[in-house]
Amino acid sequence: MNKKSTPIRKCIGCMERKPQQELIRIVKTRSANSEISFEVLPPYHKKDGRSAYICKNCECFKIAKKNHKLEKSFSSRIPPEVYGTLEKAVLKNE
Numbered sequence: 644m645n646k647k648s649t650p651i652r653k654c655i656g657c658m659e660r661k662p663q664q665e666l667i668r669i670v671k672t673r674s675a676n677s678e679i680s681f682e683v684l685p686p687y688h689k690k691d692g693r694s695a696y697i698c699k700n701c702e703c704f705k706i707a708k709k710n711h712k713l714e715k716s717f718s719s720r721i722p723p724e725v726y727g728t729l730e731k732a733v734l735k736n737e
């Protein structure tokens with residue numbers, strides 16, 4: 644068993660703090676040509692970049708989408724397909 648303490652992250656939907664492994668991670672990345680993209684990843688995926696977390700919960704996703712939580716977290720426009728990818732990830736893991 645891994646006894647290291649679990650990182651706690653805040654869900655952008657319900658704003659509750661939860662162990663990182665219970666959440667889905669969204670990472671903002673910038674490619675070599677400065678193109679910004681967003682990736683939906685499992686929480687422990689090694690990837691640098693600014694991150695937001697959300698519960699594997701449809702309600703949290705709805706709140707996040709309705710209130711533009713991703714836009715606020717990243718101070719950036721979020722392409723609709725990112726919300727689409729995130730919704731699929733949430734539904735799959737719920």
Ligand SMILES: [Zn+2]
Pocket residue numbers: 654655656657658659697698700703
């Ligand atoms: Zn939540």
